[in-house]
Amino acid sequence: MIARPAGPTGIHAGVVQGIGRRIVRGELAPGEILPEQGELSRKLGVSRTVVREATKVLAAKGLVESRSKRGTVILPRSDWRLLDPDVLGWLTEAGLDPEFLRSMFEVRKIIEPAAVRLAAERATPEELAAIQSTFEAMSRAEDEATYLDADVRYHAMLVAATHNDHLVQLVAAFGPALQAGLRAATRHGWEWPDFVEFSM
Secondary structure, three states, X not given: OOOOOOOOOOHHHHHHHHHHHHHHOOOOOOOOEOOOHHXXXXXXXXXXXXXXXXXXXXXXXXXXEEEOOOEEEEOOHHHOOOXXXXXXXXXXXXXXXXXXXXXXXXXXXXXXXXXXXXXHHHOOHHHHHHXXXXXXXXXXXXXXXXXXXXXXXXXXXXXXXXXXXXXXXXXXXXHHHHHHHHHHHHHOOOOHHHHHHHHO
């Protein structure tokens, strides 16, 4: 049963969050049909308008699709907007699997060589000094917490030094998931020296 959102405020967001989390956790499987709006509104104790608007939001995130004569269908993960902040948050809550972590790190490895080239051309002397100092802190790290803190700062500084707003925003979209991913890596049996090598 889909839990009813608590409180009189944030009802619309609560419906989005509740259904979105269930989809990401696999409780609502791809191809499954959501109850029709009237039934869903009764189950949740909200208006049809709230359900309709929440469904539109979930569709924009790639989680569901309204189909003629079928209703609202749950979509497979390949259709999800994985850079959407809510979707990333729900994935993190559900526990990031090793393949997802590797995929994120691979994207970073593709983007960062270009970022390094741009930063080398455009960074101020102060930015270059800060990047070098933070990289050295990463290299000297002897424990996970120290490494993770330096890693997050290093990559943020590197991208900021490109002075390319589009690139900054693109990489920022990965930020929360990458941070969660680095921490989750140890829960999947990666010792921190292993993912130091993988992520640098």
